[in-house]
Amino acid sequence: MADTPVNTPVVTIPAQEASSLRASDPCVFVILGASGDLTKRLLLPALYNLAQQKRLPENFAILGYALADYDEEGFRQKLAGALHEFSCDGGRPELVEWIRQRSYFINSDFENPEGLATLKSRLAEIDKKYGAGGNALFYLATIPRFFLELPQRLAALGLLRQDNGCWRRLIIEKPFGRDRATARELNLGLAKILGEDQIYRIDHYLGKETVQNILAFRFANGIFEPIWNRRYIDNVQITVAEAVGVELRAAYYERFGALRDMVPNHVFQLVELTAMEPPISFEANAVRNEQMKILEALQWIEPENISECIVRGQYTRANDGSAVGYREEPGVKPDSNTETYVALELHLDNWRWAGVPFYVRTGKRLTRRDTEITIRFRRAPMQLFRETDISRLSPNALTLQIQPAEGVQLTFDAKVPGPEMQLGHVAMHFAYADYFGDVCRTGYETLLYDCMLGDATLFRRADMVETAWNAVEPAVEYFDAHPGEGLVTYPAFSAGPKEADHMLNRAGRNWHAIG
Numbered sequence: 001m002a003d004t005p006v007n008t009p010v011v012t013i014p015a016q017e018a019s020s021l022r023a024s025d026p027c028v029f030v031i032l033g034a035s036g037d038l039t040k041r042l043l044l045p046a047l048y049n050l051a052q053q054k055r056l057p058e059n060f061a062i063l064g065y066a067l068a069d070y071d072e073e074g075f076r077q078k079l080a081g082a083l084h085e086f087s088c089d090g091g092r093p094e095l096v097e098w099i100r101q102r103s104y105f106i107n108s109d110f111e112n113p114e115g116l117a118t119l120k121s122r123l124a125e126i127d128k129k130y131g132a133g134g135n136a137l138f139y140l141a142t143i144p145r146f147f148l149e150l151p152q153r154l155a156a157l158g159l160l161r162q163d164n165g166c167w168r169r170l171i172i173e174k175p176f177g178r179d180r181a182t183a184r185e186l187n188l189g190l191a192k193i194l195g196e197d198q199i200y201r202i203d204h205y206l207g208k209e210t211v212q213n214i215l216a217f218r219f220a221n222g223i224f225e226p227i228w229n230r231r232y233i234d235n236v237q238i239t240v241a242e243a244v245g246v247e248l249r250a251a252y253y254e255r256f257g258a259l260r261d262m263v264p265n266h267v268f269q270l271v272e273l274t275a276m277e278p279p280i281s282f283e284a285n286a287v288r289n290e291q292m293k294i295l296e297a298l299q300w301i302e303p304e305n306i307s308e309c310i311v312r313g314q315y316t317r318a319n320d321g322s323a324v325g326y327r328e329e330p331g332v333k334p335d336s337n338t339e340t341y342v343a344l345e346l347h348l349d350n351w352r353w354a355g356v357p358f359y360v361r362t363g364k365r366l367t368r369r370d371t372e373i374t375i376r377f378r379r380a381p382m383q384l385f386r387e388t389d390i391s392r393l394s395p396n397a398l399t400l401q402i403q404p405a406e407g408v409q410l411t412f413d414a415k416v417p418g419p420e421m422q423l424g425h426v427a428m429h430f431a432y433a434d435y436f437g438d439v440c441r442t443g444y445e446t447l448l449y450d451c452m453l454g455d456a457t458l459f460r461r462a463d464m465v466e467t468a469w470n471a472v473e474p475a476v477e478y479f480d481a482h483p484g485e486g487l488v489t490y491p492a493f494s495a496g497p498k499e500a501d502h503m504l505n506r507a508g509r510n511w512h513a514i515g
Contacts, residue, residue: 034064134166250331
């Protein structure tokens, strides 16, 4: 496949306001699986946003690799089309052209030795052309089957070797294994061919501004830091709700389900950031060491406690008929026992959080898309109000809203104007868009930028991946052995199964409303 001539003019990014952050290191961004939705909907728009913010260097290029029905020019056309369709501003022509000219493509499958040999030679040519200094970032936008096989093939060709001061890094999307054993197998296999500092296990939830802001919110504000403990907090609730169904991912979802798919990664990472102790710095391992302590403190959910601590649900047809049930989705078995919803009561065995339940829930086809963390504080004493008509005081709540609208909400009671002592529930709301502008992001910008800089703060370490499985492994094994036990249903576009409400009601609590 012919390369673009070396004397092809290079388009430069148009001048704009200077960013306070420097451009990333020179590199070639290799996308393995470049023909998929992840590339066109998220990776390319994220790179476009980074280029717009002047965070990509002039010494930058993209090399796509996939088995497709188009050649290099076809890839460039699809790239431009994706940027026009999925970038927030419709794709500024000069910026789209800047990215398009720096994009190359190899049409081959991952098991073709000739295709991989071409990858090696093309990477060397592109690196030389753009002066990338031998730096290369390999993004596995592939199915999990290739998470170990493909890096092994790259290593055999010497593509992961770091010589003469250059770096070679590998990004893997979750899932990191299907259970503790397969997670460990993947980690051990990767450790034979890569250093841990070369492996970036990505979770796009950690690219959300509010997720990163949890640390700033907790540790930079003297109002909240002293009360972030069991003396003042009654319970913590974490919700990761999706309105969409399984869509076209039935083959994957039937093997994983909501528990495996979401809890050991997305959900636990939110638990870690909410519960961790202050790190000594924002250096990557300082932060991850404190997150690791939370994972180690998570009490395992033993089989004898499953009925009290876990609710599994599966969505059925919507009451108004606007959506089919999970078992009616294409590719789903008509008698499937795969859960599309899971709620858990978790406890941390440490000093700060002893006795404070963490209620977490995640599911598909719920009321709306909503990811948030709600801190419910202990109620104030009733003595002062016992001679009034007030029968109960509402708990104060602090909600960190992560998506779709990023913000913070604080709810508390205030007196209703009038001669009688009546309280009304009021809310103070801070929206990121109102204060800092509505900046369009995919959630991948920060993660890709950090990876190019070698900052692993927001990425999973091998020991964290394996330890995260520990807390849910007994439950995973139990449900594998008893697939239909305890599985309940809920209508599509509802708040989930009533049994999840009962789990909190037993202790006199209730879920914070979705949305």
